Each structure stands twice: as structure tokens, then as C-alpha cells.
Amino acid sequence: MFYQYIAILNKELLDAMRDFKSLATALFMPIFFALFSLGSMHFIVSMQQSNDQIILPVQGIENAKPLVDWLTEAGITVIAASGNPEEKILNKTYDVILIIPENFPENFRQQRPATVDLLSDHSSSKTQGKVRKVRQLVNQWSTKIGSIRLLTRNISPAIARPAVINDINVSTDQQVAAKILASVPMFTLLIVFASGIGMASDMTAGERERKSLEPLLINPVPYTYVFFGKWSAAVLVTFCITLFGIGLQILSINVAPLEELGLRLAMGWSQFALIMFIVIPVIFLASALQLLVSLFARSFKDAQSYNSLIVLLPVIPGLYLTFSSGSAEYWQMLVPILGPTALIVDVIGGEPIAIQHAIIAGGTSLVITTLLVFLGILLLKRERTIFG
């Protein structure tokens, strides 16, 4: 009896492997999502970098060497500015220009306020980030020199700073990164729901439409075995594609230059295993649901249409979680798909997940799966299901 189950499983796997079109379609999604993640992260990093890499044309570099050194140390590329500075700003050759006048050394030496001119177009919001950065650096240098001058007179520099802003960023690096990667959990579950469609429809509605279901069921095999054989095959294929998909996602996260954003994401083998552990019960559920719907459908085309609608299921909790904040909560675990999505959000956000949560979410999926399998077997036993 077990031998027959294995025979059905093997045959369905062989059949699926030879169905290049369905297989290619199923593999397309994980590859697309991984490239999308990688691409979007590269995009964000490159946006950030264009802000970071400030090229500052300075007129009169020789008038304030220490200031220029200070700017260079802070990562700003200082170049010598030539020509009419105002014109260069207006015709957008440069975003910002620093002019150090010739009287700067004299005023500096006399300890009088030495003026520098910072030229920029205030109506251009795009360049304000750079301007702010340069202004901040010049102010810092000014404060530093001022402090030294006070110290040489035996006065505490603190006297000149009655109030200080302490700028605290409460989000951890990984939380910021998780915001960027908020779409990954939804993508993962989309892969789970999308990769089995072709196969589930083909094994049931397709098999009936091609008139190979009747010969199959004339063999002395209990319908329960037929269902389990086909279901296991769908689960295995979905599992492999999901494994591939999550692997690619993690690879793309690791390859993406997130460190350059100042973000560290710990995405290694343990996170990979954890996500798979969360996702496996959902794979059982998704495959059983697809088979049930395909058995219910009147034709292969109907089965594919219904299953395409099922693919949208993970989008609802995915979007909900993108807009809600906070860690996974207990009640979410009792809602199918929402629970696993919330858990994956936490895993990617670098937050610890409660093992009870994972078990309850898995249990919820498995209870529903059992119900779906039971209904699927009942449906397969109907004469109308076999002959359409």
C-alpha cells in the first residue's frame, strides 16, 4: 500500500520535472523577487551614497588650511573652485561653494570673527542635505577652535554651551533595515502560494481534462493514497522552490551593500532555517488548498484562475504588517498566514521570536490543512469530480 503511495509521488514528481513551462514559471517568481530585493537595496544605497559623497569646491583653500583639512577628514572631497562662484551655482555646475576670503587669516589670527561665505541655491531642496552637512562641519570646526581658545584662557568651554542637543536615534540598525526589507516576508509567502499552482491544477483538473484520471482510479488504490501522493508531490516541489526562493533572498540581502547604509543584518544559516521552520506548515496548507480548489474546479482553466486568486491571500496580512508596527502578537498566531508572516518580519528585523508563537502558528496551519485534506479526499470520491 505504501509502495503505491510512493509510486504516485514519484510519478507526479517526474511529470512535474518534465513540465518545463510550469517549472520555469514557478522558478521565475523567486528569481524575480530576489533580484527585486537586491535592486531596490542597491537603489537605496546609491541614493544614500550620492548624498554622502560631497564634492565641495572651495575658493581660497590656502587662506584656511586647518578648516580644509577638517573638512577633508570628515570625508568631503575638497576641490579648488575657479570662475564666478554665483554663476556656477546658478547654472548648477556646483551645488554648494565655500569661499574663504583673503582677510580670513588676518581676522583669525586677531581672534576676530573670520567670515566664510557658503553659496547655495536655497530653492533647491535636493542640495540642502549637502549644504546642511557642510554648514554643520564648519560650525563644528568653529566650536572646536573656540573651545581651544577658551581653554588657553583657563575657561571651561562648557560655559559657552548653555544647552546641548543630544540626538538619539532609537531604532536599531536592523529595525531600519527591516523597514527596507518589509516586503521580503510577503514575497516569501507569495512564493509558497504561487509555486505549486501549475502542478496542483495539472494533477487534478488537468488530469481529468486529459482523461487520464479515470484510468488511474481504476487501479486498486484507495483514493486517500491518490490524494496523499499528489499532495506530497505538490508539497515537495513547493518546498524546494521556497527553499530556493528564501536562499536567494538571503543571498541578495547579504550581497546588498547594506553596511554602507550603516545597517547590519544578521542573515545567516540560522535565520534561513528559522524561516523555513515557520514556512513549512504554510506549505502544507497552501498545497492542500490548491489541490482542493483544483478538484472543485470544473476545468483546468478554472483551476488556474481560482488558484491565481489564492496567491493573493498572503498579500492581505503582508500589507497589514507593513503598515502596523510592533512585534508579533499572540492573537496573530491564530490567524492563518498572518502569524507566519509576522514571525518572518521579526526574524528579518533581528528580533527574537517566541518559540511558542512559532508552534501555535504552525499548529493553526496544520489544523486547517487537516480539514482541507479531509475535504479534498471527500471531493475526490465524488463521481462528478472524476468525470467532470
Next chain:
Amino acid sequence: MIEIKNIRKRFGDIVAVDDVSFVAKSGEIFGLLGPNGAGKTTSLRMLYGLFKPDSGCLLVDGISVPEHTLQVQRRMGVLPDGGNLYTRLTARENIAYFGKLQGMQPAEIEHSIANFVDILDMHSIIDRKTGGFSQGERMKVSLARALVHSPDYILLDEPTNGLDVLTTQAVRALLLRLKAEGKCVIFSSHLMHEVANLCDRVAIVAQGKVVIEGDQSTVIKKANKNTMEDAFVHFAYGEGTNIPENLR
């Protein structure tokens, strides 16, 4: 022995099989004849266990089909009407799959396939995917698939429908060979020359009922006709119906 007694099957308001009874014995070829829609296929589907009869009794070797479906299915080889192969699998894989589902061991399956490759001349097609097969090639593979486990009872629904002469001959030779081996072959058909050539006994089904059962000469005599074809028309379409001269 296959015994069918007063089986009945309805789908909603439509009575597909009203009252079908017949007996088919080992070592004979039994023809189930009738016009399209008479209830042949539905009767056979009840016999091979995919439909449950509303009433009546189906026995194979004294075992009730609806109650012990799997046990009976092990003794049967069935070629359902319009049954198809798996097109992405080779002929050999198609046959072996059914062998496994019948519980055969790999060595037995290989031996049986080799046998059918010889009998049905499938040397050139056995390891090709069945996707591009002609109707005749598909029929040969379907037959081998249905018979891979050497069943005692062979049910064929319209086996020679749309086949070329050579394949028809091959099928006919196979059926005679099975009969000689002492198997019981039931086949449904509406092609009278097939029946005349092959069947030892026939039952004619019309509007869900068996109107006559017996050997061919008895049937022809009871209809008071000269040929099986005329007798068939007489029983299937009612007394007084004649084939117009210009269609003969």
C-alpha cells in the same frame, strides 16, 4: 465469472442504466452492444467500481464490486472509453506506473512490458514520450498498461474506435490470445463487424436495458434476420426498424 443482476443508475432525473443484467464467463469474449447513450459505458463503470449502482448486484468471482472494489480491481484490466496516457512520460513509464499501482515488483513489470512489446510490436515506441503518438500507438500502450498485471477479467470500452486496419488486427489477435488463455473479455462496441468476428456471446443494451442476451446465432434467429447487423438494429431501435437499402 462476472454476474450482473438488475443494476440501475440515475444522474438527477436521467436514468442512465435502468435494468442491466448479464453473465460473462471465463474463456469467452462477451460483447456489450448498443447505440451511443444506451448505457454501456455507465454499466461498465459500475462494473469496474467507479460508479456505485443505485440498486442491483455486481459480482466478480462471487465478490461484490461496490463492497470490495479494490479486491475486484486487482483482477481486472480496464481500457476505459477515451482513457488517455500521460504525455510527458514514455510508453514504458506509463505502463510501469500502472504495474506499480497494481502492486507488481519491478522485475515482474519489466518482464510483462517486454512481453507486450513483442506481442503488440512496440519496439520503436516503447522509450518515447507518448505526447506525439498516433491513435494506434496510444491504443497499444493503453492496452499494455491495462493488461500489465495479467488480469483475469478484461473490460474494454470501444477498443477499436478510430483505429487503422493494422492496429485493429493487432487488437483482435490480442483478444483472441487472451481468450485462449482462459481470460474473460468483455468489450463494448457499436461496430457490428467487430462483434461478428470476435464475440462468443453478446448482450444488446437499449435505453438502459438489456433487451437480449445470448450467442450470435440465437440473437439473429430471435430477431428473425439474416445478419448480426440487422438483428442489432431490430433489438436496439425496436421492431420494424430497417436499414434503408441505399445505406447497405
